[in-house]
């Protein structure tokens with residue numbers, strides 16, 4: 001295996017006469033891969049059944065002549081006008097019930113038989129043509145799958161999906177509780193999609209629809225994989241470009257299952273977070289999530305290469321940041337960095353989404369930074385590729401719970417993803433390695449498992465967590481856990497439902513706080529150096545203990561003195577129940593938990609310096625990343641080899657330049 005270092009390239013946007021210059025500049029930057037063609041359907045098939053692949057052949061061959069391999073994208077994310085003109089129902093219907101029109105991309109319905117027919121056609125033609133091509137090393141399916149469709153074709157497919165999930169219509173009615181408001185369906189055909197109506201839909205129906213939409217993309221992707229695999233040898237590995245932790249509409253664990261490997265699109269700066277630069281911990285969480293989808297190393301298929309923007313232009317990456325952000329991906333398990341894009345487009349909706357080169361095409365500051373890193377990858381890429389991440393801590397990501405909170409947020413200030421991020425942040429800032437795993441994951445490798453607001457809980461999941469604690473694991477559950485069964489029905493028991501015995505508490509009452517309202521909790525035995533009293537907002541579960549020890553109590557209002565945070569011994573393990581949903585409490589709880597679980601930070605380092613570790617052949621690779629604009633010094637506990645300094649030996653301390661990177665490894 002070689003470390004992948006490359007770029008997304010759109011030769012179809014530029015005169016053929018320019019291509020050789022581009023290939024040469026890429027080669028000089030140390031690149032060994034380009035992604036091509038994922039938006040080129042109209043150039044590959046200008047009219048139905050009239051194919052023109054000659055230009056792509058030339059582009060691939062030119063790359064090969066420069067020692068650059070190719071990942072080909074199937075072009076289905078952006079169909080040509082002639083195709084979408086064939087039937088107005090090819091366009092997706094959004095949640096408001098409005099049918100989309102031509103003009104952007106990702107506007108198709110994934111369940112449409114005509115769209116699937118065209119998909120199979122173009123994918124088959126591509127597969128047959130490039131199956132034997134030595135330079136084509138992989139395939140990317142479509143591009144950033146996602147948005148939900150609420151059209152009549154999806155409605156029909158949803159009926160079939162439900163008929164497979166439930167033994168009978170009667171059973172479905174019972175599970176959804178359709179006696180409420182007289183929604184008892186007497187024919188599958190009567191079931192609507194949860195498109196906007198006067199008030200919320202039945203939560204059972206709405207959760208199943210979110211699952212169905214996720215499955216629709218999993219199935220649509222599988223249709224492409226099956227076509228490709230009919231012709232393409234295993235050496236041509238199949239992937240899709242995911243969108244990180246934050247993307248809410250697809251169960252990414254399901255989407256990853258059929259793929260050979262995961263890639264994702266990592267943007268630190270874009271027009272949608274201007275003035276609010278993504279914290280390093282949010283990017284780290286996305287990388288960890290992407291690594292967790294298959295418990296494998298991954299690639300970044302679109303690594304930021306300049307300011308990003310459609311209508312607006314984001315803040316420019318400062319000198320050193322493009323390289324730093326690429327190393328941040330590697331530090332969390334990436335074995336490939338593919339920049340987006342090569343040259344800034346002169347036309348189209350992404351005129352301001354900047355590439356490595358500006359519109360004019362002359363190499364500039366960003367190109368030189370990419371060249372520097374390309375040289376480094378040639379020197380040290382072989383030492384990194386394939387190295388594994390080992391974590392003592394798992395965070396449990398439940399897409400079912402996330403989908404359920406999309407339907408009922410519970411509190412206007414509550415956001416499940418933000419809650420998850422806030423807890424992750426407190427681990428990240430303490431240099432703790434975290435795996436992101438699904439609720440049914442084997443938890444035996446971990447000492448500590450954290451399940452933020454694990455809301456929708458099938459029995460198997462409760463059993464899985466029980467086994468983990470029984471065997472000695474430390475588990476954290478937070479408020480709104482165990483509230484719903486698999487069909488989004490509230491459990492017929494005191495909360496936290498199936499977790500009550502594990503936690504040794506029940507919720508005697510819950511208090512949903514008004515926006516901006518705050519109350520507080522006090523810890524009985526504060527951890528040395530940490531505050532005893534912490535503000536809480538959003539939500540308060542008022543607890544009644546049934547065997548658990550009380551760590552903190554509420555101090556105000558009619559529930560003053562009642563337990564808020566508890567710790568219970570169960571089997572060989574312990575369970576912490578946190579009755580609130582706001583962030584500041586983790587400044588106290590996270591150190592306490594790490595202590596309890598005996599989890600050590602990778603390295604102690606100043607704030608703004610991120611430290612991670614990957615393991616290969618019994619040696620550790622430490623990544624020290626300075627996200628600050630000033631120099632930072634990290635004290636070392638041993639003697640290491642500095643990989644980026646030609647193997648120089650370092651002891652005592654290392655200095656990191658502003659936005660600087662250092663990679664240390666154990667002495668041989």
Ligand code: GLA
Pocket residue numbers: 143144241265302340350353
């Ligand atoms: C996504 C897409 C790209 C491009 C970039 C920038 O990640 O996959 O095609 O649109 O965003 O907007």
Ligand code: ZN
Pocket residue numbers: 092093109110111112149150151152153154155
């Ligand atoms: Zn549809």
